Amino acid sequence: MSLRFEAIQNLVTAPETSVKASAKVTEIFGKNVFNLKTAREHLSDEAFKSFLSSTRSGQKIDRTMADQIANGIRSWAESKGVTHFTHWFQPLTGSTAEKHDSFFTLKTDGTAIEEFVGDALVQQEPDASSFPSGGLRATFEARGYTAWDPSSPPFIMEMNNGKTLCIPTIFVSYTGESLDYKAPLLKALDALNKAAVDVCNYFDKNISKVTATLGWEQEYFVIDEALFNARPDLVMTGRTVYGQSSAKNQQLEDHYFGSIPGRFYSYMRDLETEAYKLGIPLRTRHNEVAPSQFECAPIFEEVGLAVDHNTLLMDVMDRVARRHNLRVLLHEKPFAGINGSGKHNNWSMQTDTGINLLAPGKTPKTNLMFLTFFVNTIKAVHDYADILRASIASASNDYRLGANEAPPAIISVFIGQYLTKALQDIKERVSDKMDETDESMLKIDIHRSIPELLLDNTDRNRTSPFAFTGNKFEFRAVGSSANCANPMTILNTIMANTLQQFKTEVDELIKKGEKKEIAIMHIIRQYIVESESVLFEGDGYSQQWENEATKRKLPNVKTTPFALDAMITAKAKQLFDANNIYTKNELEARHEIELERYIKKVQIESRIMGELATSHILPSAIRYQNLLAKNIRGLKEAGLSEDKYANQKQILDKISEHINKTSDLVEKMINARKVANKMTDTREKAIAYQTKVKETFFDKIRYHADKLELLVDDREWYLPKYRELLFLR
Ligand code: ADP
Ligand code: MG
Numbered sequence: 001m002s003l004r005f006e007a008i009q010n011l012v013t014a015p016e017t018s019v020k021a022s023a024k025v026t027e028i029f030g031k032n033v034f035n036l037k038t039a040r041e042h043l044s045d046e047a048f049k050s051f052l053s054s055t056r057s058g059q060k061i062d063r064t065m066a067d068q069i070a071n072g073i074r075s076w077a078e079s080k081g082v083t084h085f086t087h088w089f090q091p092l093t094g095s096t097a098e099k100h101d102s103f104f105t106l107k108t109d110g111t112a113i114e115e116f117v118g119d120a121l122v123q124q125e126p127d128a129s130s131f132p133s134g135g136l137r138a139t140f141e142a143r144g145y146t147a148w149d150p151s152s153p154p155f156i157m158e159m160n161n162g163k164t165l166c167i168p169t170i171f172v173s174y175t176g177e178s179l180d181y182k183a184p185l186l187k188a189l190d191a192l193n194k195a196a197v198d199v200c201n202y203f204d205k206n207i208s209k210v211t212a213t214l215g216w217e218q219e220y221f222v223i224d225e226a227l228f229n230a231r232p233d234l235v236m237t238g239r240t241v242y243g244q245s246s247a248k249n250q251q252l253e254d255h256y257f258g259s260i261p262g263r264f265y266s267y268m269r270d271l272e273t274e275a276y277k278l279g280i281p282l283r284t285r286h287n288e289v290a291p292s293q294f295e296c297a298p299i300f301e302e303v304g305l306a307v308d309h310n311t312l313l314m315d316v317m318d319r320v321a322r323r324h325n326l327r328v329l330l331h332e333k334p335f336a337g338i339n340g341s342g343k344h345n346n347w348s349m350q351t352d353t354g355i356n357l358l359a360p361g362k363t364p365k366t367n368l369m370f371l372t373f374f375v376n377t378i379k380a381v382h383d384y385a386d387i388l389r390a391s392i393a394s395a396s397n398d399y400r401l402g403a404n405e406a407p408p409a410i411i412s413v414f415i416g417q418y419l420t421k422a423l424q425d426i427k428e429r430v431s432d433k434m435d436e437t438d439e440s441m442l443k444i445d446i447h448r449s450i451p452e453l454l455l456d457n458t459d460r461n462r463t464s465p466f467a468f469t470g471n472k473f474e475f476r477a478v479g480s481s482a483n484c485a486n487p488m489t490i491l492n493t494i495m496a497n498t499l500q501q502f503k504t505e506v507d508e509l510i511k512k513g514e515k516k517e518i519a520i521m522h523i524i525r526q527y528i529v530e531s532e533s534v535l536f537e538g539d540g541y542s543q544q545w546e547n548e549a550t551k552r553k554l555p556n557v558k559t560t561p562f563a564l565d566a567m568i569t570a571k572a573k574q575l576f577d578a579n580n581i582y583t584k585n586e587l588e589a590r591h592e593i594e595l596e597r598y599i600k601k602v603q604i605e606s607r608i609m610g611e612l613a614t615s616h617i618l619p620s621a622i623r624y625q626n627l628l629a630k631n632i633r634g635l636k637e638a639g640l641s642e643d644k645y646a647n648q649k650q651i652l653d654k655i656s657e658h659i660n661k662t663s664d665l666v667e668k669m670i671n672a673r674k675v676a677n678k679m680t681d682t683r684e685k686a687i688a689y690q691t692k693v694k695e696t697f698f699d700k701i702r703y704h705a706d707k708l709e710l711l712v713d714d715r716e717w718y719l720p721k722y723r724e725l726l727f728l729r
Contacts (some may be wrong), residue, residue, distance in 0.1 A: 001719045007226035007509035011728055030279040032156040034073055054150035058186065061150055066118025073154055074103060074116035077165040082156055085116060087124045087146040088166035091131040091180045092593050096311050099126045100164060121167060122148050133179055134589025144179050146171050149186065152308045155278055159319065168308055178588050181485035184581050188492040189303055191579045194350055195499035197449040202516060209352040212492050216310050217298030219341035219480050220317065221293050221329040222264055224729060225718045228327040236608045238331035242617065244502030244706040245337040246294060249291065263729055267324045274316050280309045290338040291726040300346060307485045330481040333399035335722060340400035342482035345487060348472035349373065359471035372520060375527050377473060378413050380498035381466055382531030385411040386555045386566035391490035395564035395601035397479035399416035402558060410549045410556045412536035414464035420537065423528050430525040463540030493581050517574040560598050561686035567591050595686045602689040606673055611703055613666045620716040621659050621708045628652040655711050662704040669697040
């Protein structure tokens with residue numbers, strides 16, 4: 001029996017998995033996190049004070065206190081049965097990394113003890129050679145080390161029966177270059193904080209800190225593990241490279257907000273319990289549009305923590321799914337013909353006085369502050385659209401962007417009709433001759449219309465990659481498998497830079513004698529004029545928009561190797577250098593790493609396509625071809641007239657055609673790969689993989705293979721079909 005039928009058989013006989021009824025969320029929430037409350041219980045006054053100040057400021061822990069703090073953390077962890085610890089970090093491989101060490105050690109006299117010293121908490125040196133560095137370590141002959149990031153609390157990861165203490169860290173080279181996603185993110189958040197506080201102080205001198213906030217929405221598919229294992233393409237690449245659409249897919253829209261099927265429901269409850277223990281504040285769970293597709297979203301948090309929680313959750317999702325004999329697919333487009341998965345990044349900024357800077361204010365003054373940050377965001381997205389596009393570029397997201405159910409590769413901003421009108425008003429009313437006595441332009445009555453505004457933006461345009469949703473922007477083009485750190489680093493950097501520029505321009509007008517509010521209004525007006533071409537309220541999926549965007553000169557880069565160019569332009573180097581995020585070397589290294597990752601991904605997909613064609617699809621088709629040939633021969637020998645087996649001949653003819661085409665194209669694709677592999681320039685190689693391998697062959701090969709799936713006897717087909725992957729549970 002083939003794996004396919006075995007899987008279907010097992011699925012039918014598998015008992016329903018059950019989960020223990022979970023306790024109240026408040027009882028388990030943060031149970032496995034070394035939060036401030038736990039720290040208070042396990043640290044001396046002195047150590048707690050030092051821990052608290054590092055947590056608040058994100059500054060390095062005081063070296064003299066490190067031993068005490070490490071001891072406190074260990075005593076907490078041991079009380080929960082933890083035996084090992086690891087520095088937990090987010091290298092540029094796209095997943096998380098851990099290296100487990102035991103608390104156990106031997107004294108010089110051979111006595112066994114458990115210890116966790118300050119040095120082990122603060123800094124470690126993982127074997128860094130296996131992580132991508134884009135040549136950075138080679139160039140600088142420097143090793144890499146991980147350093148505790150006190151802005152993210154230590155936590156305990158439970159796996160099967162083991163428990164490990166995880167210390168969130170950044171990963172940097174000895175000469176200071178970032179080797180991970182987290183270090184640049186922290187720098188960007190710092191830059192944003194400084195720039196935003198400066199601008200806030202125009203309105204309110206009490207504001208001394210601004211934190212960016214992030215609420216991600218994680219979309220994913222869940223399928224049965226045995227069916228997953230019978231699809232080598234899913235195992236190797238996370239997506240199906242072949243597969244005929246099933247008779248029914250998402251057209252009835254009966255999955256969205258439908259009841260969650262039993263087995264998946266147990267999984268989700270189990271996942272939530274694990275997430276709560278880790279302090280991940282998951283709130284919503286629901287079905288998505290496509291069959292077997294779901295979404296979960298937490299309550300928003302400060303960006304750094306939200307990023308950690310998302311990467312952690314992606315890991316936990318996978319582990320918990322296996323407990324239920326399920327597999328989670330985080331790929332952006334696991335199945336052709338139905339919706340893909342994204343990870344909307346809801347983003348805003350919050351002051352230490354409790355104000356959401358993207359929430360319209362209740363008075364004209366707070367309104368002006370809202371308008372300032374709102375318009376600066378639009379300006380930032382307009383000016384750096386190419387860099388923002390690059391921040392979400394990946395081989396897997398290329399399948400989703402612009403695929404009719406996902407935001408296009410054109411970056412535009414949706415703000416709703418109410419705010420569109422408000423910006424138009426400002427454009428018309430604010431004029432050069434205006435002076436202090438002309439206060440009419442300061443009367444932007446946004447605060448009077450908050451209910452309408454919220455309504456306008458809740459029922460919003462779902463086709464926009466960057467939409468204002470009432471009190472935050474939602475960056476919708478981020479891929480489901482991405483680490484949010486990258487787009488968040490870029491978004492916060494471009495925002496910081498735009499705010500700095502804004503402040504410089506306003507200050508200049510003030511210096512010339514302009515009243516503060518009027519100066520601000522002038523620059524706001526100027527920014528509206530300069531960036532309005534990025535605003536778009538229509539259907540982002542339509543061809544008209546592509547045409548219109550070309551007219552507006554908005555970048556529309558469809559594939560990753562080209563999109564990544566934006567990261568190494570003079571403009572990008574200037575931006576990241578000025579804000580202390582990336583040096584020129586770091587940018588070039590990252591560019592190289594991203595290209596290499598792209599090449600590898602497409603290469604693996606191409607290989608699995610070839611392999612499955614020759615070892616799965618063609619053998620099935622040829623066997624059926626033989627059967628038909630034999631049948632025709634037999635009928636002929638029996639003396640039947642030709643019209644009696646005309647249909648069999650027709651099927652045989654079609655099958656033979658698709659067999660030839662499939663095998664011919666696979667051969668040619670392999671040759672194209674060989675040519676690409678010889679290229680030494682990484683960018684050229686990536687482009688060759690994109691244009692000469694992927695674009696030229698993938699869809700064509702798939703077309704013929706999928707036709708064969710339709711023609712060949714079902715019993716002869718080895719790969720689980722879409723209807724089984726998506727509808728059997
Ligand atoms: P939808 O699915 O309609 O986009 P959801 O309610 O599922 O809306 O998601 C909204 C997300 O926005 C949640 O994750 C929520 O935490 C987040 N969010 C709300 N306010 C803010 C904010 N000020 N900053 C960042 N994220 C926010
Ligand atoms: Mg959303």
